[in-house]
Amino acid sequence: LLTPRFALPVALLCASALAAVTVAARQSAPVAASRQNPALIEDLVYANRILANQGVVDGFGHVSVRDDKNPSHFLMSSSMAPALVTTKDILEYDLEGAPIDAAGRAVYLERFIHAAIYRARPDVKAIVHSHSPAVIPFGVTGTILRPVFHMGAFLGEGAPIFEIRDAVSGPTDMLISDNKLGDALAHALGGHAVILLRGHGSTAVGNSIQQVVFRAFYTEVNAKLQAEAMAVGKVNFLTPEEAAKASKNLDTLAARPWELWKAQIGKIK
Numbered sequence: 170l171l172t173p174r175f176a177l178p179v180a181l182l183c184a185s186a187l188a189a190v191t192v193a194a195r196q197s198a199p200v201a202a203s204r205q206n207p208a209l210i211e212d213l214v215y216a217n218r219i220l221a222n223q224g225v226v227d228g229f230g231h232v233s234v235r236d237d238k239n240p241s242h243f244l245m246s247s248s249m250a251p252a253l254v255t256t257k258d259i260l261e262y263d264l265e266g267a268p269i270d271a272a273g274r275a276v277y278l279e280r281f282i283h284a285a286i287y288r289a290r291p292d293v294k295a296i297v298h299s300h301s302p303a304v305i306p307f308g309v310t311g312t313i314l315r316p317v318f319h320m321g322a323f324l325g326e327g328a329p330i331f332e333i334r335d336a337v338s339g340p341t342d343m344l345i346s347d348n349k350l351g352d353a354l355a356h357a358l359g360g361h362a363v364i365l366l367r368g369h370g371s372t373a374v375g376n377s378i379q380q381v382v383f384r385a386f387y388t389e390v391n392a393k394l395q396a397e398a399m400a401v402g403k404v405n406f407l408t409p410e411e412a413a414k415a416s417k418n419l420d421t422l423a424a425r426p427w428e429l430w431k432a433q434i435g436k437i438k
């Protein structure tokens with residue numbers, strides 16, 4: 170703690186240092202990286218680490234956030250396993266999915282999932298794409314993923330399924346590897362919170378990093394529970410009305426698991 174004797178000189182020192190920085194910033198050309206919000210980047214790194222820790226992503230999968238300083242850009246790591254992402258790995262992309270300055274680093278093949286959804290959905294601020302295992306059966310059987318409990322309420326009347334065979338003629342490698350496929354996926358998502366990709370995985374959207382991590386995690390949990398419930402007997406799902414009410418409630422609770430999951434990770438680089 171500063172004693173009053175030291176507080177004034179330190180304050181003056183800080184003020185002059187700030188002035189020097191301001192002058193330096195005015196003299197140099199604007200740099201893209203300097204506009205990014207360090208708190209947002211830190212949350213994005215935590216999101217990568219939490220999703221890996223919770224088994225939503227493994228070596229694959231990615232999470233992005235719309236740039237709060239420039240809504241026509243988004244932030245996402247370079248191509249790497251989410252568990253290994255640090256603040257230095259975060260790149261900025263435009264809404265066509267092009268990196269602003271990758272500096273030689275590889276970028277995710279499926280970055281068009283993110284670009285296309287941000288283009289189509291101004292309300293979406295963060296996106297998770299994963300291949301989390303319990304969700305896969307619901308993409309390939311015609312059994313709709315629906316909320317079996319209140320924590321899955323954001324699934325509403327059920328998650329839509331993206332059929333890549335309807336988007337292009339002829340066989341594909343199953344990946345969303347260009348903007349045309351991205352647009353088709355965003356169209357199929359519509360106003361939903363989660364979409365399943367047949368034979369591939371799922372994508373969750375949210376109005377914040379906290380909300381989308383919550384949704385990606387509980388999509389996997391709901392899928393596991395729904396499969397178990399269906400094996401036990403006839404399932405009594407949340408009605409769409411119950412889901413809508415419960416979903417509103419969840420939006421006020423996303424911060425609680427987030428703080429727990431962050432604490433389990435500890436300090437990040």
Ligand code: MN
Nearest residue numbers: 279299369370
């Ligand atoms: Mn994928």
